Amino acid sequence: MADWVxxxxxxxxxxxxxxxxxxxxxxFAIYHGPNGDFYCTDGLCSHEQVHLADGLVMDYEIECPKHNxxxxxxxxxxLRAPAxxxxxxxxxxxxxxRVFVEI
Structure with a gap:
């Protein structure tokens, strides 16, 4: 059962x-979108497990800091290789x- 954290x-x-x-x-990575809404994803890139929090946010995209x-x-x-x-x-x-995430 998921809990709100x-x-x-x-x-x-x-x-x-x-x-x-x-x-x-x-x-995890928590994002504040250009529409004012908040989002949450896994915090590590699915390609090489690099922390996405060090990446670049543009519009609704997060770019991994290691391989783009x-x-x-x-x-x-x-959206883009190598992921x-x-x-x-x-x-x-x-x-x-406060921002709550259902985990």
Whole structure:
């Protein structure tokens, strides 16, 4: 059964940016989209397990800092080689100025 986990304050992430979130021995990436919504994916690139929090966010894409693979962080879809496996995505809600992730 999934639980809602308090990840951070909504103000902790600038619009069109992301932050790393570690919980339960796993790493996640939380994104603040250009539409003001928040999203969450696995925090490691599916190609070589590099932390995506060090990558570049443009619109709804995260670019891996190591080999420039890219993903749509709304869906987890791999958009550019060398990544060909999608990222896992997680439901996000904002309540009382806090970002919660369903893990």
């Amino acid at each position: 308090d990840a951070c304050a909504a103000d902790d992430i600038e619009e069109e940016d992301l932050m790393r979130f570690d919980h339960g021995g796993r790493t 693979a890219a993903f749509d962080y709304r869906t987890g879809a791999a 060909c496996v999608a990222l896992g995505t997680y439901k996000v809600k904002v309540e009382g100025g």
